[in-house]
Amino acid sequence: MAMHQKESHNHFKSAVTVDNVIFGFDGKALKVLLIYRGAEPYKDRWALPGDFVPLDENLNQSAIHVLRSLTGLDNIYMEQVHAFGDVNRHPFGRVFTIAYYALIKVEDYQVQASSWAEEAAWFPINEIPELPFDHMEILEFAKQQLRNKIRTQPIGFELLPKHFTLTQIQELYEAVLEREFDTRNFRKKLLSMNLISETGYRQTDVSHRPAMLYKYDTKRYNRFLERGFSFDI
Amino acid sequence: MAMHQKESHNHFKSAVTVDNVIFGFDGKALKVLLIYRGAEPYKDRWALPGDFVPLDENLNQSAIHVLRSLTGLDNIYMEQVHAFGDVNRHPFGRVFTIAYYALIKVEDYQVQASSWAEEAAWFPINEIPELPFDHMEILEFAKQQLRNKIRTQPIGFELLPKHFTLTQIQELYEAVLEREFDTRNFRKKLLSMNLISETGYRQTDVSHRPAMLYKYDTKRYNRFLERGFSFDI
DNA sequence: AAGCATATTGTAAATGATACAACAATTTCC
DNA sequence: GGAAATTGTTGTATCATTTACAATATGCTT
Numbered sequence: 001m002a003m004h005q006k007e008s009h010n011h012f013k014s015a016v017t018v019d020n021v022i023f024g025f026d027g028k029a030l031k032v033l034l035i036y037r038g039a040e041p042y043k044d045r046w047a048l049p050g051d052f053v054p055l056d057e058n059l060n061q062s063a064i065h066v067l068r069s070l071t072g073l074d075n076i077y078m079e080q081v082h083a084f085g086d087v088n089r090h091p092f093g094r095v096f097t098i099a100y101y102a103l104i105k106v107e108d109y110q111v112q113a114s115s116w117a118e119e120a121a122w123f124p125i126n127e128i129p130e131l132p133f134d135h136m137e138i139l140e141f142a143k144q145q146l147r148n149k150i151r152t153q154p155i156g157f158e159l160l161p162k163h164f165t166l167t168q169i170q171e172l173y174e175a176v177l178e179r180e181f182d183t184r185n186f187r188k189k190l191l192s193m194n195l196i197s198e199t200g201y202r203q204t205d206v207s208h209r210p211a212m213l214y215k216y217d218t219k220r221y222n223r224f225l226e227r228g229f230s231f232d233i
Numbered sequence: 234m235a236m237h238q239k240e241s242h243n244h245f246k247s248a249v250t251v252d253n254v255i256f257g258f259d260g261k262a263l264k265v266l267l268i269y270r271g272a273e274p275y276k277d278r279w280a281l282p283g284d285f286v287p288l289d290e291n292l293n294q295s296a297i298h299v300l301r302s303l304t305g306l307d308n309i310y311m312e313q314v315h316a317f318g319d320v321n322r323h324p325f326g327r328v329f330t331i332a333y334y335a336l337i338k339v340e341d342y343q344v345q346a347s348s349w350a351e352e353a354a355w356f357p358i359n360e361i362p363e364l365p366f367d368h369m370e371i372l373e374f375a376k377q378q379l380r381n382k383i384r385t386q387p388i389g390f391e392l393l394p395k396h397f398t399l400t401q402i403q404e405l406y407e408a409v410l411e412r413e414f415d416t417r418n419f420r421k422k423l424l425s426m427n428l429i430s431e432t433g434y435r436q437t438d439v440s441h442r443p444a445m446l447y448k449y450d451t452k453r454y455n456r457f458l459e460r461g462f463s464f465d466i
Numbered sequence: 467a468a469g470c471a472t473a474t475t476g477t478a479a480a481t482g483a484t485a486c487a488a489c490a491a492t493t494t495c496c
Numbered sequence: 497g498g499a500a501a502t503t504g505t506t507g508t509a510t511c512a513t514t515t516a517c518a519a520t521a522t523g524c525t526t
Contacts, residue, residue: 011248011285016318016329052244055327059318083316083331085249085292094288096249096329098316167504184506185484208502209491400473417475418515441471442522 015090017097018063019050019135021081021142022071024106025159027168029124030175031106032139034131035070036119041091042132048139049120050097063100070120071109077158078102079149082141089134097133101142103158150176154195154231157216163199165211166190173233189233195221248323250330251296252283252368254314254375255304257339258392260401262357263408264339265372267364268303269352274324275365281372282353283330296333303353304342310391311335312382315374322367330366334375336391383409387428387464390449396432398444399423406466419466426464428454 022033034046049070053062060080067076081099089095106122123129128139150156156172157164170186190196196214203210255266267279282303286295293313300309314332322328339355356362361372383389389405390397403419423429429447436443 011328012246012326013288014247014249014286015244016247016249053247053318055246056320058320059316059329062318080315082313083292085286085295085331087289087291093245095244096286096292096331098318098329165504182485183504184486187505188507189483203504206503207493209493209504211504398473415516416473417517420474421476422514439472440524442473442524444473 013094015093015095016053016059017050017095018053018059018066019048019097019099019138020063020066020070020078021048021099021101021139022067023101023103023142023146023159024109024122025172025175026106026122027171028175029126030172031122031124032128033070033109033120034123034128036121037132045132046121046123046129047132048099048135053098059098063098067102071104073104073108076102076104077155079145081138081145084134084138086134097138099138099142101146103146103155105159105161107161147177151233152231154193154216154221157196160216163201163213163215165203165213167211169214186233193224193231195224195231246327248326248328249286249292250283250328251286251292251299252281252330252332252371253296253299253303253311254281254332254334254372255300256334256336256375256379256392257342257355258405258408259339259355260404261408262359263405264355264357265361266303266342266353267356267361269354270365278365279354279356279362280365281332281368286331292331296331300335304337306337306341309335309337310388312378314371314378317367317371319367330371332371332375334379336379336388338392338394340394380410384466385464387426387449387454390429393449396434396446396448398436398446400444402447422466426457428457428464 024031024033033049035049037043037045037047049066051062051066051069053059057065060078063078063080064076067078068074078100081101083096083098085096087094089097125143128136130136131139150173156169156176159172160168166187167183169190170181170183173186174180195217197217197220199213199215201213203213257264257266266282268282270276270278270280282299284295284299284302286292290298293311296311296313297309300311301307311333314334316329316331318329320327322330358376361369363369364372383406389402389409392405393401399420400416402423403414403416406419407413428450430450430453432446432448434446436446
């Protein structure tokens with residue numbers, strides 16, 4: 001990173017954006033929130049939500065900002081995925097992008113007006129339209145990282161309502177990991193981790209035996225972390 | 234990432250650098266290659282090797298370039314770690330950095346003259362001097378990522394000579410993961426993966442029973458990968 | 467030849483993963 | 497009101513993996 005002061009001005013000619021892969025789960029499929037671009041380049045195309053990082057804003061803050069301006073949501077689980085910086089990835093010049101993914105509870109979500117999105121919509125992870133820039137590659141990276149992470153950290157709860165059934169969480173894992181789990185074994189393992197507890201409430205408005213509602217118990221998770229605990233499903 | 238053409242010029246005022254955490258293993262400790270900075274800012278300080286990303290060079294290529302210009306080495310295992318972009322991380326302006334780590338065989342290494350490094354030296358991972366910028370944080374990220382990766386992918390071999398003993402590889406894992414392994418169990422597990430094979434040669438110049446030399450068998454690894462294999466130590 | 471240093475190897479016990487199906491609770495339909 | 501339909505809930509036996517643990521082998525040095 002060394003440089004001579006004289007040379008250094010040549011370097012300050014890049015732009016940096018953040019792009020967010022916003023995941024949601026509707027009880028059936030894993031979905032991604034895309035925006036319909038209202039400005040060039042690639043106007044009128046579905047794309048990942050993102051924006052330039054202002055010179056006076058920290059990178060992470062910028063990612064949070066994009067998420068909030070689109071969804072109105074705060075305090076969301078986000079994680080950086082990868083930086084992409086091929087020379088010609090953006091038609092307007094040298095634009096690096098840092099990709100993040102976010103996990104949101106779709107029930108909490110409502111689209112906000114935004115300067116760069118005319119519209120936003122959820123797309124099932126297996127029915128994504130053609131995306132501009134290198135957004136398809138970014139999405140692949142994010143999906144893979146989500147899969148790795150969800151197997152070793154209890155982040156799946158971020159995609160579920162506060163109160164959820166054991167069937168719901170199993171279906172979430174099956175959707176994300178694209179494999180099936182044996183119900184008895186899945187529940188045995190999940191419950192043995194002592195990370196979720198019964199709420200005492202049950203499902204209502206279902207035309208069959210109502211399932212017990214559970215909640216994720218953050219305190220217990222923190223206690224486990226201190227003891228060097230590792231989550232693995 | 235949308236923008237109006239008129240606004241866009243405001244955004245092209247950032248610089249982007251790559252910083253490399255170059256790991257080596259000398260048979261005893263995990264080490265990191267630092268350079269002694271020959272230019273401002275932070276002249277005459279030990280720091281991670283890095284450089285600005287030229288406008289006409291891909292990001293990944295730039296990381297490879299930094300590594301080669303410092304070590305003369307090519308075809309090295311490298312992986313992106315994380316992007317860092319706090320507003321004030323660099324005194325000369327808004328400079329984002331993308332961190333990479335590399336694994337090299339110290340036997341192959343020889344320092345090259347470089348425009349930005351007066352000197353380079355290996356530092357044991359537990360005896361790192363105070364580093365400028367956010368390099369300490371970058372190093373922590375890289376170390377953590379190396380640990381995660383080395384447990385699930387057979388990348389440890391990148392740090393060893395082509396021919397190595399089972400004791401050497403065990404000591405490498407112990408150094409990186411900062412824990413001890415039971416020799417019998419470690420060997421049993423490693424050999425059961427069928428990723429290394431005997432060379433037929435033995436150690437020489439040791440004043441005790443010479444150990445069998447093994448080599449990493451890439452072909453076998455690739456066959457395993459195709460079948461959906463997972464390495465785990 | 468004895469001593470030193472590291473290399474090499476097996477077994478038993480405990481733990482964790484997998485395979486597998488019957489009964490329970492509620493609603494709906496007749 | 498009872499039968500059918502639908503999903504929820506739970507246990508056990510087998511198999512595979514991980515762990516704990518120490519004696520013998522080989523080459524070198526003196």
